Amino acid sequence: MVGPFATPLGFTVTAGVFGLCIGSFLNVAIHRYDQADQTVHRPRRSYCPHCKHALAWHENLPLLSYLVQGGRCRHCRGRISARYPLVEALNALLWALAAWLGGPQAWALVLVQAVALSALLVATFVDLDHYEIPDGVSIGGMWLAVPVSMLVPDLHADSGLAHWLAGADGRVGWFEAGLTALIGIAVGAGVLWLVGKLGKLVFRKEAMGFGDVKLLGAAGGFVGPGGALAALMLASCLGALIGIANVLRFAWLSSARGRARGRGSQWGRAVRIGRACGSYIPFGPALAIGIGIALLAWNELARWLGSVA
DSSP states (O other), X not given: OOGGGGSHHHHHHHHHHHHHHHHHHHHHHHHTTTOTTOXXXXXXXXXXXXXXXBOOGGGOOTTHHHHHTTTBOTTTOOBOOTHHHHHHHHHHXXXXXXXXXXXXXXXXXXXXXXXXXXXXXXXXXXXXXXXXXXXXXXXXXXXXXXXXXXXXXXXXXTOHHXXXXXXXXXXXXXXXXXXXXXXXXXXXXXXXXXXXXXXHHHHSSOOSOHHHHHHHHHHHHHHHHHHHHHHHHHHHHXXXXXXXXXXXXXXXXXXXXHHHTTSOOOHHXXXXXXXXXXXXXXXXXXXXXXXXXXXXXXXXXXXXXXXXX
C-alpha cells in the first residue's frame, strides 16, 4: 500500500469510512430480513418505513443524514429508529479497530476480519429481532471459511493446531490453514450441538438453537478450534450475566407494578415472573461478541485464559 493509506492512522481512518458506508448496507440486510417480497437488492433504493418514500442520495448518507434530519423522515416526519445510525457507527468502529490492530501490512487479513465482523453484526441484530440467525451468515460462513483461510493463511497464524500441523518449521501455509479451518468448523458446530443435546436432556426443553450451532461452526472456520471454544466460553459467561440482569429487570418491573396496584412488592412472585419472562433471550449476540474477540485478539485471549486457568 502507498501514500497515506500506508500509515497506521491513514489505514485506520480509511477502514472506518468504508465501514461506515458498509454499515448502511447492513441496515438494509437487517431490516429486509423478514420481508417476504424484498431482498437486499430489491427494491434498489432505500425507503422510509412509514411513508414508503424512496430516499434520495442525500437522505441516505450514513450517519450524517440521520443527524442533519434530526432522526426523522424529511417527508412524513416519522421517527427513524436509532438502530440505523447505531449499526453504521458500530460497523465503522469495528472496521477501524481491525485496521488499527492489523496494520496496513496485513491488509488482506484485516479485510477478512472486517467482513466477518460485519456478518456478526447482522447476525446480532437479526437474532435480537427474530430469535433467528440468517443462514447467509452461518452456512455462508462455513462455505467460505476454508477457501478464504487457504487464500489468507495469516488468519490462522496464531492457531496452535495450525502450527502443529506445520511441523518443525512452524510456517502456516495454505494447507495448514485450510485444514485448521475445516477442523474448526467441526469442533465449533459439534461442541455446541452436544451442549444443546445435553441441555435438552437435563432441562427437558430446547437449550440451544440450531442457528447458534451453525454460527459457531462458521466461526471455527475463521478462528480455529481453540478460538471457537474460547468464544463459546466468553459467550456463556456474558450470556449468563445478561440473563441474570434480564431476570432481575423483569422481577423489578413486576414488583413495581404490584406496589402501584396496592398489592405490595410480592418479591417472591416477582422473581418467579422475572425467571419466566427474562430467561428468553437470544444467545446469538453474546456468541457474536465472543467470536469477535477471538477473531481480533486471539493471542491476548489465550494468554488471559492461561493466566486464569
